[in-house]
Amino acid sequence: MKNLIVNRLSQVTFKNRIIVIFLISTFIPFICLGVISFYTIDSIIDNKVENSIQSNLKQDLVTLENSLNNINHVSQQLAFGGRVTLLLEALQKETEPSQRIELLSEIKSEINLISFSNPNVGLIMYYYPETGLHDFENFRLRDDFLPEQLPVMAKYSGITYYGPHKSYSGYINQFVFSSMRKVNISNHNIYLYIETGRNALETLFAPQNRKDDSRRLLILNNEGRVTFSENKDVFPENNMFPGYSSEAKSGYYDTYFWSKETSNQGWSIVSIIPVKELNQERNKWLLQVSIIFIVFILISLLFAWFLWKMVYNPLNKFNKEIKTLIQTETQNTEVTKIPEFDYLLNQVRTMKTKIWDLYREVEQKEKRRADLEVEKLLYQINPHFLMNTLDTVRWLAVFNGNKEIDKLVLSLNKLLSYNLGKMGEETTVEKEIQAVKEYLQLQQIRYDFQFDVDIDVDENTMGISIPRFILQPLVENALYHGVSDNGYIHVDIKLMDNLQITIQDNGSGMSKEEIEALLLDQKDESQKVGMGIGMRYVKRILESNYGDKAKLEIKSEVGKGTIVSIFLPVSGGENTQ
Missing domain, CATH: 3.30.565.10 (Histidine kinase-like ATPase, C-terminal domain)
Structure with missing residues (x-):
C-alpha cells in the first residue's frame, strides 16, 4: 500500500505539486481561521440573539407585572376598607329608597374617580356569584359575564388572576388580563372584577406593533400549563408546556426556539421564535463568508498559476540549455529576469563552456598521445626485430664461451623488453x-x-x-x-x-x-x-x-x-x- 502511494505521488507533475502545496499552505491557515471565526461569531450571534430575546421578554414581563400590580392595587382600594367598601356595606344595610339612590350615586362616583385616576385600568364591576348578577360596571358589558370560563393564570389566597382573554368591555376589542377579589363585607358574598386598560398591554399582544413579527408569546400558569398561546397549532391552550421545568429558561421544541421568564408570583411568560428565523443572521454571515471564501479560492488559484508560470519558464530555459549542452557550442543569452534563476542559468552556461573546453583539451591530449606513440616507436628503432636478433647473438656468445657478450646482450634484451x-x-x-x-x-x-x-x-x-x-x-x-x-x-x-x-x-x-x-x-x-x-x-x-x-x-x-x-x-x- 505504501509503495502504491509512493508510486502514485512520484507520477504527479511538478506543476500539480506546486499548485497543491500552494493551495494547502494557503487554505490550512484560512480554514483554521474560518473555523475559529465561525465558532466565535456563532457564539456571539447566539448570545446576541438570545440576549435580545431575553431582554425583550424581561421587558414584557415587567410590563405585565406592572399592569397586574396596578389592578391589584386598585382592587385593594375597592375591596378592603376604603370609602367604596364602606358605601357598599352601608348600601347593603339601607332600606330607605332615597338613601339607597344616594349611596348608589356615591359608589359610582368613587369608582369613576378611581378609574379615571388609573388609565391602565379598564372594566371595573362587582359580581354576585350566588345570583350571577353584576353591578356598578364602569363600562358597558359585551356579553354575559361568565367568570368560570376565564383562563386562570394564577390563584392566590383572596385573589385570582385571569388572562389573557377577550375583554368584557363593550368599548374595546383586545386581550386583557383581569383579577377577581372577594370584597371584605361581612355576611355578603361579593367579588370585585377588574380588567387591564386599553393601552396597558397593547404592545404585548399586538404582533403588528412589535419590531420582530416572528416572535410569539405564551402565558403559563403556576403549574406550567398554557393559558394563552399565539401559536395554538404547536402550543395549544390548556396543555402542559413541552418539557416544562421551573429552572429551564430556554430551549428548542419542534422547529422553535423558546425563552421563558417567570414572575415573582410563579406564572411565566414564554417567547417562541422559529429556528430558521433565529438563524437568519447566522445564515447571512455564512453567505458572506462563503462568498469571501470563493473569491479567496479564485485569487489563490490565480496566484498558483502565476507561481507556476514563474517557475515553468525558467525550467523551460534550463531544459533548452541542457538539450544543447553537447549539441552545439553556441551560447544562448536569454534571461528569466529572476536573479536566482538567472544565476543558475549562467552557471549552466559556464559549465557548458568548461565542458567544451575540456572536450577540446581531451582531443588535444589524444592527439599528443598518438604523436608520442609514433615518437616512441621511432625512438625504440623496431625493438621486436632487435630483441629477436639479440637473442640469437646471446646464444652464439654462450656457445662460444664469451661471457662479456652474453652479459651485454642479456642486459640489452631486458632493457628493450621493459621499454616495449x-x-x-x-x-x-x-x-x-x-x-x-x-x-x-x-x-x-x-x-x-x-x-x-x-x-x-x-x-x-x-x-x-x-x-x-x-x-x-x-x-x-x-x-x-x-x-x-x-x-x-x-x-x-x-x-x-x-x-x-x-x-x-x-x-x-x-x-x-x-x-x-x-x-x-x-x-x-x-x-x-x-x-x-x-x-x-x-x-x-x-x-x-x-x-x-x-x-x-x-x-x-x-x-x-x-x-x-x-x-x-x-x-x-x-x-x-
Missing part, C-alpha cells in the same frame, strides 16, 4: 630503477670513459606507481650531454608531500636561454634529437598523466652541471581536469 611496454602505462619506482640500472650497465660497457652513478632511493617509494619510461630519457640526457671522464650522475628519489625525483650531473651545463627553450619546446624540428627528444617525451607523459599536478624543473650553470627535478603527486593516474 605501452607508452604512459603505469609501473613502480622499483621497476623503473631496475630498468635504469640495466641501461647504465650497457652504457658503462659501451663508452670508453669512466663515470660514476649513485642511485639513492627511499625504500618507502619502491611500490609507488609512476608512468613507465620517464627516468631513462633523463639519465640518458645526463650521460650524453653532461658527463665525460670522471663524470658523476646522482639519482635521488624520496617521498615528501609528493614524490620527488632528482637527476644531477657534473657536466658542462646549460645557459638560461637553452633551459627556457627546452622547457617551452621551442627548438625547431632539425634540433629535436638527443636531449630534445627525451625531454619532450617526458614532458608529454607528465602532462598526459598528471596535467598541472606534476612539475618539471631544470637548474643548470654552464661548466657546473645540471639538476633535473620531477615532482609527482603520490596518487598518480590520468588527469581528468
Whole structure:
C-alpha cells in the first residue's frame, strides 16, 4: 500500500505539486481561521440573539407585572376598607329608597374617580356569584359575564388572576388580563372584577406593533400549563408546556426556539421564535463568508498559476540549455529576469563552456598521445626485430664461451623488453630503477670513459606507481650531454608531500636561454634529437598523466652541471581536469 502511494505521488507533475502545496499552505491557515471565526461569531450571534430575546421578554414581563400590580392595587382600594367598601356595606344595610339612590350615586362616583385616576385600568364591576348578577360596571358589558370560563393564570389566597382573554368591555376589542377579589363585607358574598386598560398591554399582544413579527408569546400558569398561546397549532391552550421545568429558561421544541421568564408570583411568560428565523443572521454571515471564501479560492488559484508560470519558464530555459549542452557550442543569452534563476542559468552556461573546453583539451591530449606513440616507436628503432636478433647473438656468445657478450646482450634484451611496454602505462619506482640500472650497465660497457652513478632511493617509494619510461630519457640526457671522464650522475628519489625525483650531473651545463627553450619546446624540428627528444617525451607523459599536478624543473650553470627535478603527486593516474 505504501509503495502504491509512493508510486502514485512520484507520477504527479511538478506543476500539480506546486499548485497543491500552494493551495494547502494557503487554505490550512484560512480554514483554521474560518473555523475559529465561525465558532466565535456563532457564539456571539447566539448570545446576541438570545440576549435580545431575553431582554425583550424581561421587558414584557415587567410590563405585565406592572399592569397586574396596578389592578391589584386598585382592587385593594375597592375591596378592603376604603370609602367604596364602606358605601357598599352601608348600601347593603339601607332600606330607605332615597338613601339607597344616594349611596348608589356615591359608589359610582368613587369608582369613576378611581378609574379615571388609573388609565391602565379598564372594566371595573362587582359580581354576585350566588345570583350571577353584576353591578356598578364602569363600562358597558359585551356579553354575559361568565367568570368560570376565564383562563386562570394564577390563584392566590383572596385573589385570582385571569388572562389573557377577550375583554368584557363593550368599548374595546383586545386581550386583557383581569383579577377577581372577594370584597371584605361581612355576611355578603361579593367579588370585585377588574380588567387591564386599553393601552396597558397593547404592545404585548399586538404582533403588528412589535419590531420582530416572528416572535410569539405564551402565558403559563403556576403549574406550567398554557393559558394563552399565539401559536395554538404547536402550543395549544390548556396543555402542559413541552418539557416544562421551573429552572429551564430556554430551549428548542419542534422547529422553535423558546425563552421563558417567570414572575415573582410563579406564572411565566414564554417567547417562541422559529429556528430558521433565529438563524437568519447566522445564515447571512455564512453567505458572506462563503462568498469571501470563493473569491479567496479564485485569487489563490490565480496566484498558483502565476507561481507556476514563474517557475515553468525558467525550467523551460534550463531544459533548452541542457538539450544543447553537447549539441552545439553556441551560447544562448536569454534571461528569466529572476536573479536566482538567472544565476543558475549562467552557471549552466559556464559549465557548458568548461565542458567544451575540456572536450577540446581531451582531443588535444589524444592527439599528443598518438604523436608520442609514433615518437616512441621511432625512438625504440623496431625493438621486436632487435630483441629477436639479440637473442640469437646471446646464444652464439654462450656457445662460444664469451661471457662479456652474453652479459651485454642479456642486459640489452631486458632493457628493450621493459621499454616495449605501452607508452604512459603505469609501473613502480622499483621497476623503473631496475630498468635504469640495466641501461647504465650497457652504457658503462659501451663508452670508453669512466663515470660514476649513485642511485639513492627511499625504500618507502619502491611500490609507488609512476608512468613507465620517464627516468631513462633523463639519465640518458645526463650521460650524453653532461658527463665525460670522471663524470658523476646522482639519482635521488624520496617521498615528501609528493614524490620527488632528482637527476644531477657534473657536466658542462646549460645557459638560461637553452633551459627556457627546452622547457617551452621551442627548438625547431632539425634540433629535436638527443636531449630534445627525451625531454619532450617526458614532458608529454607528465602532462598526459598528471596535467598541472606534476612539475618539471631544470637548474643548470654552464661548466657546473645540471639538476633535473620531477615532482609527482603520490596518487598518480590520468588527469581528468
